Amino acid sequence: MARTISYREALNEALAQEMERDESVIVLGEDNAGGAGSPGEDDAWGGVLGVTKGLYHRFPGRVLDTPISESAFVGAAIGAATSGLRPVAELMFIDFMGVCFDQIFNQAAKFRYMFGGKAKTPVVIRTMYGAGLRAAAQHSQALYPIFTHIPGLKVVVPSSPYEAKGLMIQSIRDDDPVIFCEHKAMYDVTGEVPEDSYTIPFGEAGVVRDGDDVTIVAIGRMVSVAEEAAKQLADSGVEAEIIDPRTTSPLDTETILESVENTGRLVVVDEATPRCNLATDISALVAKEAFGSLRAPIEMVTAPHTPVPFSDALEDLYIPDAQRVANAVKTVVEWKR
Amino acid sequence: MNDAIRKVVMPKWGLSMTSGKVTEWIASEGDEIADGDDLAEIDTDKIAGALESADEGVLRRIIAQVGEDVPVGATLALIAPADVPDAELDEAALLAREELDSGAVAEVAGPVTGSVEVEGRTICFAALGEGEETVVLVHGYGGDKNSWLFVQEPLSQSHTVYALDLPGHGESTKDVGDGSLDVLAGAVLGLLAERGIERAHLVGHSLGGAVVVAAAAREPARVASLTLVAPAGFGSRINAGYLRGFAEARSRRELKPHLAALFADPGQVTRQLADDLMRYKRLDGVDKALGALLGTLLDGDEPALDVAPLLSEVDVPVAVVWGRRDAVLPATNGEGLDDVEYVEQAGHMVHLEQPNAVVAAVNAVTNRR
Numbered sequence: 001m002a003r004t005i006s007y008r009e010a011l012n013e014a015l016a017q018e019m020e021r022d023e024s025v026i027v028l029g030e031d032n033a034g035g036a037g038s039p040g041e042d043d044a045w046g047g048v049l050g051v052t053k054g055l056y057h058r059f060p061g062r063v064l065d066t067p068i069s070e071s072a073f074v075g076a077a078i079g080a081a082t083s084g085l086r087p088v089a090e091l092m093f094i095d096f097m098g099v100c101f102d103q104i105f106n107q108a109a110k111f112r113y114m115f116g117g118k119a120k121t122p123v124v125i126r127t128m129y130g131a132g133l134r135a136a137a138q139h140s141q142a143l144y145p146i147f148t149h150i151p152g153l154k155v156v157v158p159s160s161p162y163e164a165k166g167l168m169i170q171s172i173r174d175d176d177p178v179i180f181c182e183h184k185a186m187y188d189v190t191g192e193v194p195e196d197s198y199t200i201p202f203g204e205a206g207v208v209r210d211g212d213d214v215t216i217v218a219i220g221r222m223v224s225v226a227e228e229a230a231k232q233l234a235d236s237g238v239e240a241e242i243i244d245p246r247t248t249s250p251l252d253t254e255t256i257l258e259s260v261e262n263t264g265r266l267v268v269v270d271e272a273t274p275r276c277n278l279a280t281d282i283s284a285l286v287a288k289e290a291f292g293s294l295r296a297p298i299e300m301v302t303a304p305h306t307p308v309p310f311s312d313a314l315e316d317l318y319i320p321d322a323q324r325v326a327n328a329v330k331t332v333v334e335w336k337r
Numbered sequence: 338m339n340d341a342i343r344k345v346v347m348p349k350w351g352l353s354m355t356s357g358k359v360t361e362w363i364a365s366e367g368d369e370i371a372d373g374d375d376l377a378e379i380d381t382d383k384i385a386g387a388l389e390s391a392d393e394g395v396l397r398r399i400i401a402q403v404g405e406d407v408p409v410g411a412t413l414a415l416i417a418p419a420d421v422p423d424a425e426l427d428e429a430a431l432l433a434r435e436e437l438d439s440g441a442v443a444e445v446a447g448p449v450t451g452s453v454e455v456e457g458r459t460i461c462f463a464a465l466g467e468g469e470e471t472v473v474l475v476h477g478y479g480g481d482k483n484s485w486l487f488v489q490e491p492l493s494q495s496h497t498v499y500a501l502d503l504p505g506h507g508e509s510t511k512d513v514g515d516g517s518l519d520v521l522a523g524a525v526l527g528l529l530a531e532r533g534i535e536r537a538h539l540v541g542h543s544l545g546g547a548v549v550v551a552a553a554a555r556e557p558a559r560v561a562s563l564t565l566v567a568p569a570g571f572g573s574r575i576n577a578g579y580l581r582g583f584a585e586a587r588s589r590r591e592l593k594p595h596l597a598a599l600f601a602d603p604g605q606v607t608r609q610l611a612d613d614l615m616r617y618k619r620l621d622g623v624d625k626a627l628g629a630l631l632g633t634l635l636d637g638d639e640p641a642l643d644v645a646p647l648l649s650e651v652d653v654p655v656a657v658v659w660g661r662r663d664a665v666l667p668a669t670n671g672e673g674l675d676d677v678e679y680v681e682q683a684g685h686m687v688h689l690e691q692p693n694a695v696v697a698a699v700n701a702v703t704n705r706r
Contacts, residue, residue, distance in 0.1 A: 002508070166619060192353070196511070197621040204588050210608050254590070 002194045008187040010161035011051045011126075014168035015088060017197045019059045022086060025172055027052055028064035028073055029090030029126075047090050049128070049187050074100040074125060078108045078177070081123035086172055094129040094143045094181060108177040109152030120175040124168075129157075130221055130271060131319050132185040137307035140315075142272040144219070147179040148248040149276070154178045154202055155249040159223035161191040163246055166200035173199065183221040203250035207259075211239030214329050215259040218242060218269040219278050222320060226269050229325035238333055240267075248278055256282060257290050264295035265332040269325055274302040296335035299328035339425050343392040344433070345376060345414040347407045349447045350384060350486040356408045357381040359401050368396045370416055373693050377413065384609070386487055389693050391494065392416045398430040400437065410445035411437050448489065448500070455527030456520075458510035462501040462528060466493025470561065471534045472699060474500040475525055477543025477569070478630055479583055479614065481507030484542070487692035492699055496538070501528055503548065505630060511622030516629030518642065522551035529559055538703045540695075542566040542688060543666065544634060547644045554647040562654040562702045565674075566687050566695055567663050569634060570644030572670025577638040579665050584627040589615050601662040601684040645673060656702035658695055660687045 005013070019025045032047050033056040046053025056063040066073040070091055077089035091097060097104065104125070111119040131140040147155045154176055158164040164182070171178040208223055209230055218226035223244045230240040241259050245251055260266050266286050270279040279300035286298060301320045309315050347357050361378040364370060375387040376396070398415040401407045412433035415426060436442060448463035463482050472492055474485040482500035492498045502509035504524050505516075514520045525548060529537055538561045541549035546568020553560040569575075579598040586592035589611045596606045596614070617623060635641050648655070657676065659668045660683030671677040678698060683690040 162616075194508075194616070194620060196508075198616070198619040199621075200619060201588065207589075207608055207612075 002192045004190050005193050007161045007164050007189045010165040010193050014165040018172045025086045026062045027088050033063050033065040071100040075103040077123050081121045086122045088124040091127045093139050094127040095138050095141050109150050121177050122175045124171045124178045126180045128184040129181045130183040131308045136310045140308035144181045145272050145277040156247050157181045157220040159244045161193050166198050170199040202247045203252050205252035205255040206244040208242040208244050211241040213238045214240045214265040215263045216240050216242045216267045222269040228322035232326050260286050260290045261293045267299045267328045269301045273305050296332040301328050341421050342417040342429050344412045347409050347411050349409045349445050354381050364396045370396050395419050397426045400433045408442045411442040453531035455524050458504050460524050461508040462499050464499045466497045468496035471537040472496045472498045473537045475541040475545035477545045488688050488695050491696045505626030511626050513626045513629050516633045518551045521548045525552045536561045538562045540564040544569045547642050550644040550648050553651045564656045564699045566658045570642035574667045575640040576665045584631050598664040599685045654702045654705040656698040658698045660684045
């Protein structure tokens with residue numbers, strides 16, 4: 001039965017249902033079992049934000065608490081994946097991924113290709129991204145574009161509890177390495193989620209809202225920002241179509257192009273810094289493949305090219321908001337040659 | 338308030354609806370209104386449909402303006418006989434307007450959801466109304482209890498109305514066993530038994546039409562009447578391409594073109610409809626269920642079901658409603674049946690396109706003895 005649960009609960013349910021279904025699914029990461037401030041494993045914390053809570057006792061021996069050594073446990077997860085398990089590793093902050101780039105970029109991403117298709121690496125690396133929790137420059141980045149850049153990785157950026165559960169189950173069942181990016185400010189966002197297991201295929205964008213005046217492509221948490229902007233715009237008679245790619249790799253280019261061919265205008269909203277991010281990638285795609293349909297230059301709404309500020313006031317300014325999206329839409333709608 | 342003044346309220350279409358907007362008033366102040374007349378177009382974030390009057394009289398006051406967000410149960414307009422004085426209507430309109438502005442609208446009890454266990458399967462249902470007699474609505478292939486949203490509410494004014502999810506559908510268990518009519522009819526009869534319903538009026542659409550006939554043949558004492566809406570199991574034609582396309586579609590883009598076969602008005606195929614169906618198709622076990630049921634419906638490209646002999650065994654009032662423009666089970670399939678009511682502006686989904694025709698047919702057959 002569909003009921004309203006949080007993004008955190010949706011992820012927890014996905015993990016639990018897959019662990020129930022398939023014994024080869026294991027979970028590992030820092031504080032997945034014990035947890036900061038708890039007296040030990042018995043008082044399961046479930047990761048710093050509680051996503052794996054309850055799994056340690058439910059699935060004895062299959063939830064591993066790891067030392068603070070990302071390069072070691074991510075490497076272990078990748079190795080376990082190549083030898084028959086389906087590990088879900090939690091790498092607390094996407095910002096820490098740098099210490100295990102070799103394991104991810106040069107090993108996991110390459111195995112299928114370099115072993116002539118004889119190796120598979122069904123590993124999921126769950127990680128938190130995004131600004132808004134006053135966590136400063138080293139814990140707030142939106143680094144999914146870096147992984148999107150690497151052939152051999154699949155990159156998932158869910159925008160709602162429904163997406164989170166279905167994409168997590170798909171990620172676990174997928175035979176390739178998946179980087180699963182959870183926005184840290186979304187764990188308490190709620191939405192309708194079926195109790196049954198289900199999968200959302202990779203590379204199929206969601207159309208969140210229909211409109212004929214402008215296409216807004218928004219990534220992850222920015223989908224709800226775009227929806228807020230679209231509501232404001234509708235009051236002034238501008239109907240925006242909102243597309244949520246769901247996965248940045250593979251990318252559903254067809255849905256984006258079809259929409260722009262209809263609306264003739266594109267605004268891309270991406271919380272990542274502006275150089276070589278999804279906004280530039282999708283803008284390049286549309287400029288090349290749908291140039292003839294464009295009635296105005298493409299607008300990109302992104303963070304500025306700076307680290308995420310520590311100051312609350314500056315951090316709030318840093319994150320794209322509905323007003324900036326609405327302004328960008330007005331720019332493309334009112335644009336005259 | 339004068340009892341002769343009747344409120345037209347925002348309907349509750351489906352479990353999740355909390356508010357809606359009038360997008361167009363079809364009737365105007367001063368118009369004579371008959372029971373069942375279209376009053377206004379209503380839009381929710383999920384679905385759009387026409388609001389039909391449940392009363393007759395003159396549309397005396399319109400309260401809710403076009404575009405205004407109105408909670409379920411709030412007054413949209415007032416209907417009263419022409420001889421009720423204007424002053425009384427002004428007073429009633431003022432109260433309704435104040436209620437709307439304050440947002441203090443009493444919450445309308447929507448359908449109550451629940452489930453029963455039948456032969457090891459969980460069968461989910463939504464029940465509405467407190468009438469003495471029970472009506473059970475049985476959806477078709479790939480449908481669910483929510484497909485009756487425009488029908489369940491009006492019928493609930495005089496009946497207790499159950500809409501169920503057949504095995505393999507909605508929120509019920511996805512395992513359909515061999516997918517036979519017997520398994521599906523067993524679920525309907527099991528619901529009646531578990532809920533202590535001695536006798537019910539069964540309404541079935543498409544595959545659900547064949548299911549209710551099979552249920553009536555198996556336990557005739559439990560069935561008071563049958564209403565068959567574009568039922569499967571009659572006639573020689575079936576759109577096998579649609580059924581296979583629906584079963585095999587893996588994405589919204591693959592699915593959407595097939596959905597056009599369901600309606601007379603292609604505008605009914607919305608992105609929301611395709612999204613909702615994809616949400617269903619993505620559930621674990623649905624692929625297998627739809628595959629098994631395809632075998633029940635199809636023999637090659639021909640219909641595999643023939644329930645006409647079963648129907649001839651059943652001695653209860655029967656009503657048949659068929660959309661003239663049905664592109665899944667063409668209306669000519671009804672030629673061998675008595676008293677078929679053909680609905681001109683409807684395709685296969687009569688209960689979504691012309692719900693009043695289905696409501697009227699059920700009301701008529703449940704009153705027949």
